[in-house]
Ligand code: SF4
């Protein structure tokens with residue numbers, strides 16, 4: 001599976017360097033509220049197993065940062081910004 005396709009990296013332990021995926025979820029901090037999914041303007045995110053968000057389609061992610069801004073628990077991070 002290509003990097004960033006169909007999943008969001010889950011970083012359960014303390015902060016690690018960003019992965020190749022454009023959006024990273026810190027699983028231990030995520031409470032599964034779904035706010036990031038609701039506010040994603042391109043519907044690139046979806047809720048997955050154990051009520052954790054995942055990247056449904058990396059190509060749809062515009063790197064807008066809305067998920068990161070809206071998460072009340074600082075549990076989702078946009079690691080790559082698309083240009084143009
Ligand atoms: S908004 Fe934050 S806490 Fe809520 S589901 Fe998304 S990543 Fe998890």
Ligand code: SF4
Pocket residue numbers: 023039040041042043044045060061062063064065066067068078
């Ligand atoms: S950065 Fe924007 S488009 Fe990408 S998953 Fe987050 S809210 Fe959706």
